[in-house]
Amino acid sequence: AQSVTQPDIHITVSEGASLELRCNYSYGATPYLFWYVQSPGQGLQLLLKYFSGDTLVQGIKGFEAEFKRSQSSFNLRKPSVHWSDAAEYFCAVGARRGSTLGRLYFGRGTQLTVWP
Amino acid sequence: KAGVTQTPRYLIKTRGQQVTLSCSPISGHRSVSWYQQTPGQGLQFLFEYFSETQRNKGNFPGRFSGRQFSNSRSEMNVSTLELGDSALYLCASTLDGTAGDTQYFGPGTRLTVL
Numbered sequence: 001a002q003s004v005t006q007p008d009i010h011i012t013v014s015e016g017a018s019l020e021l022r023c024n025y026s027y028g029a030t031p032y033l034f035w036y037v038q039s040p041g042q043g044l045q046l047l048l049k050y051f052s053g054d055t056l057v058q059g060i061k062g063f064e065a066e067f068k069r070s071q072s073s074f075n076l077r078k079p080s081v082h083w084s085d086a087a088e089y090f091c092a093v094g095a096r097r098g099s100t101l102g103r104l105y106f107g108r109g110t111q112l113t114v115w116p
Numbered sequence: 117k118a119g120v121t122q123t124p125r126y127l128i129k130t131r132g133q134q135v136t137l138s139c140s141p142i143s144g145h146r147s148v149s150w151y152q153q154t155p156g157q158g159l160q161f162l163f164e165y166f167s168e169t170q171r172n173k174g175n176f177p178g179r180f181s182g183r184q185f186s187n188s189r190s191e192m193n194v195s196t197l198e199l200g201d202s203a204l205y206l207c208a209s210t211l212d213g214t215a216g217d218t219q220y221f222g223p224g225t226r227l228t229v230l
Binding site (some may be wrong): 025037042043044045049077090103104105106107109 | 161208222224228
C-alpha cells in the first residue's frame with residue numbers, strides 16, 4: 001500500500017540556518033513525488049515535484065529536493081531559511097505515469113518554526 | 117488565471133444537519149478532487165470528478181457525496197453531520213487528473229460541527 005512518512009512532526013530553526021525536511025515513501029513503482037506548503041488558514045501551495053530524470057529538483061522560494069530511490073526518500077532542503085518560511089510542509093506521492101489515479105497520498109506534515 | 121475558489125470559507129453546523137460545499141476549478145481544468153484535513157487523520161482523499169463523473173473514491177462513508185457540473189464546478193455534500201466531520205475541506209483541480217498532473221489547491225472550507 002502507498003504511504004508517506006514524515007518523521008519530524010515539528011522542526012525549529014534559526015533564520016539564516018539551513019533546513020532539511022525528511023520524507024520517506026512506500027510505493028510499488030517509482031511514483032511522482034511532491035512537496036507542498038501550507039500557511040495558516042490557507043490551502044496547499046506546490047513547492048516542487050519529481051517525475052523522472054535528474055534526481056535533484058529545484059522549486060520555488062529557493063527550495064530543492066533530492067530523490068533517492070535506494071532509500072525511498074525525497075527530502076526537502078533550503079540553504080538559508082527566512083522567517084516567512086514558517087509553515088507546515090507536506091510530502092505527497094502520486095501514482096505512476098499514465099494512471100488515471102490522480103489522487104495524492106500525503107504525509108502527516110512537518111511544522112516549521114523559524115526563530116529570528 | 118484565477119486560482120481555485122471555494123465557498124463558503126467558513127461554516128458552522130450542528131449534528132444531524134447537512135452541508136454543501138462548492139469548488140470552482142481553474143479555468144480549463146476538468147478534474148476536481150476533494151480532500152479532508154483534520155489534526156487526527158491528516159489529509160485524506162475523498163473523491164475525484166472528471167467530466168461530471170466520479171472517477172476515484174476514497175474510504176469515506178456514503179454520507180459524503182459529490183457531483184460535478186458541465187462547467188467543471190464541483191460540489192460536495194455531507195449529510196447527517198457528525199462531530200468528527202469538523203475539518204478543513206480542500207478542493208484541488210488539475211487539467212485532466214492523470215498521474216503527475218499538478219494539483220492546484222483552493223483555500224479550503226473550514227467546517228465546524230457543534
